[in-house]
Amino acid sequence: MTLLAPAQRPPGDPSLIFEAPGLSGKPALHALIAGVSEYANLPGPGEHGTPAGAGLGMKRLSSTSLTAYLILDWLVKAAGAQCLHLPLGTVRLLLSPTAKEVAATAAPSAHGTIGLPSMTQLQVPRCDQDNLCAAAEAWRRSARVHRDGATFFYFSGHGIQRTRNDQLLLLDTFGAGGALSKHSVDVSSLRNGMAPYGNNDGRGDPAAVRPDIARTQFYFVDACRSAPSRMLSYEDSRPGAVWDVEYADMTDDRRAPVFYAAIPAGLAQALTDRQSLFSMALLRCLSGQAAYPPDQSADDRRSTNWHISSFSLNAGLPARLKEVNAAHGGNQIGLADGFTEDAVLCYVKEWPLVPFQLVIDPESALAGTRVHLQGQSGRNLGLEREFRSPVDPYPFTISLEAGYYKFSATLDNPAPPLRDCPAELYLVDPLRSRTWKATMSHGR
Template identity: 30%
Template sequence: MSEFLVHEAQVDGPAAHVLVVGVGNYPHLLGGSGPISAKHGGMGQLTSCPESARAFAAWAIAELDTPVPLGSVTLLLSEADPSPFLHPTTGARLAVAPATADNVETALSQWRARGDAGAGERLVLFFSGHGIAAGADLTLLAEDYGAKPHNALDGAVDFRNVVAAMDQCLAREQLYFVDACRVGSLALLSAGSNNGRPIFQQDLLAPAQPQMRRAPVFYAALPGTSAYGIPGRPSVFTRALLAGLQGYGADDFDGGDWQVTPSRLQDALEVLMALEAPELGRLPVPAAEHHGRVVIRALAEAPDGLTIVECDPREATEAASFACFENDLERARRGPAKRAWTVPLPEGRYRFVAEFADGSFRREEVERRVHPPLMRIPLRVRP
C-alpha cells in the first residue's frame, strides 16, 4: 500500500488521501522521443502540467489538514527531464515514478482501497495533462498514450468510468480536479465504446451505499474547449485553484466559520482565471459538476480579501497607475499593466486611486470598505 507515496501520516480516525498525477512527457505525441502515434491528434509535449502537479501535491502536504486530517499523498510525474519531488515540510528529495497507464491504474486502485477503509475517509484526485473528449466522455492521457499502434487508448484512462464506479467506494466524500483540455477527438469518436482503460468495473448488482456520495468535479475548461498552461510554470487553472483553496473560495455562511465549499470555489476559479485573459488573448472558463455540498477546507481564521482594482472603461486600466491608502498611509502601488490590479488586503476601509501619466484620462479615486474573499473595485474614469 506504500507504492508511489510521497507523504504518509498516522491519523487516529478518518483521513484524507490525495492522488496527484502530472503528465508532460508523451513519447508518442509530437516532439516525443518514441515512434509518433497515428492518433496524436496534433498534441505534443507539456511543461506546465508536471509543475501544476508538483504545486498541488506540495500544497496538499503543507495545507490540506482540515476538516479531515491528511493521511497520504501519492504522486506520479512524467517529465522530459525527471527530478525529485521536494517535500515541503521535511525538505526530503523524493524519487517519483512516471505516470504510465500501468502506474496510474495501480495508484488509482491503491487510492480507492484507502477510501474503502470507511465512509468517513476522504479522497482527492488531481490530474494535469492531456485530455480528449467525445461529448460528455473525457479521457485522460497517461505517458504511454499511443505506445500500442493499434490500441492507442490503452495508454489512457476513462475518467467518466472512474467517477461513476467510485460511487461504490465506501468513502462518501470525493473531490476531483481535472486540469486538462476537453476538446473533441477523432481518436475517441472512431474508437466506438473504447474511452481508455475503465480501471474499475461497475457492479450494477452491488447494494447501494447507505449514505449519499458527495463528489464535486472541477474542470479547467468547458466541454469542447482547451485548458491553458504556462510553459515551465503551474497552469492558469492550478494557480487559481490553489488560491481558491487557500481562502479566496471560502465564505462564512455557516455560523461565522470560514469554509471553502464547491460553489464558492467555482466562483473564485471563474474570477481568478478571468484575470489571465489580457495576457492569453481569450477568456479561460472553468466548469464544475457539483454533487452535494462539501466543506473542502476549514480555515482557522478569516482570509484576507483579494481586491480587484480596475478602471471603467476597462481599456483605461492598461494606462493607469494605481495606489491604495489606509488612513492616508500608502499600502500598495502598481504601474500600468494589461490586467486588473489584485491587492490582498485585510478587512477594512481603503482609498483607491487611479492616475494617468499620459493624460489619457482624469485622476479618479474611490473609498470603499473591503471584505473577504473577493471584491471588485471599479474606478469610473473620464477622458
C-alpha cells in the same frame, strides 16, 4: 510532516509517499495526484509524427508534471499548517516528467516549494495504465474506511473527449499504437468507482465492498477536452479500465464535484516549463482568493475561519481564471459539475487579502475629490486611509484584509451637479466585486 522515502513504502504501493500514523479507521483526507508530461510515444518540440499517427497530432508537454508537483506542495503545506478540514491521511503520487521539470524541482526555491523533495528524490512511479490502476485501487482502499472522510484527486496532462459529457485522461504510454483509447482512463468511470457499494446481492467482488467510503470527494481534471476528428470516426472507442464499476446498490449520497480545466471541446493551457493556467487560478483560490467568510451558525472551524469549499471554488475559479488569462494572454475557461451539498476542503489561516479599487464617477470630478475608507470590523477596526489625485495613482488601488469597511468621498468645492458621496458600509470579500464606486453627481 515527513514524506516516505522510497525504501519506506509498501512493496505493493510504491506511489504512497505519505501515510499519517494514528489515523487508521478515522476520518481523513486521502489524495491521489498524477501528472504526465513526458509522453514517450509523442513527438517533442521540433519533432514530427508517431507510429501510424497514433498520437492524434499531439506532442509532449512541458509543465503538467510540474503542475502536479506544485499541487502536492500546496497540499503538504496546508496539512503542515493544519489548514485542511480533515487531517491528511494518505498521499499517492504518479509523475511522468520531462528532464527539465526534474531539474527545475532540484532548485525548489524557484517555485516556492522549499522543503518538498525534488522529483529525483521522490522517485515515484510513472503514470502508466498499470501504475494508475494500482494507485487508484490503493487510494480507494484508504478512503473506504470512514464515510466522514474525504478524497482529493488531481490529474494534469493530455485529455480528449469522445462525447460532450465524458473525458479521457491520456496516460504516458499514449501513442504506442493499437486502439487509440487503450492508454487512457475515463473520468466518469473513475468517479463512479468511488461510489458507495454494498454488494447487497452477494454476486459482486467482496474485496470491492465499500459502504462506508468517504462521502466527500474532490476531483480536479487539468486536461484538454478536445474531440479529435479521427476519434469521431470510430463507432466504439473504449478507454482502459481502472476498475469494474458495479451497478449501484446503495444511495449515492456523496458530495463529489468535478472541476474541469476546460469546457467541452476546449483546451487546457499552460506556461511553458512552468505550470498550467488552471492550477495557477486554483492555487490562488486555495490561498484565500475563493474563501467564504466565517459562518457563526456552524459548529466547527467555519464559525471562526474563512474557508474554501466546493461552492466557494465554483464561485471563485471563473474570476481567478480571468485574472490569470489577463496576466498571461490565455483563454482558459473551466467548468464544474456534480454538485450536491457544499463541502469544506480547507481553511485560511490569515484573513484573506483582497486587491481592491476605489473609483470616481464621473471621472471629471477626480481632481477635486477625496476618497476615505475606515475599517469597521475585526483587525481592520480603526484603520483609516485617504486617497486623492494626483498624489495617489488612479484608479486608487489597495490590498485590504477581508472584512467590513466604510467608504465615502467628499469634494473640495461641492457645486451642482456634483455632490459628496455619503458613507457606505461595504464587505470586502474575495468573492464579491473588488471595486467600490463613488457616485459624485445627482441623478445617477
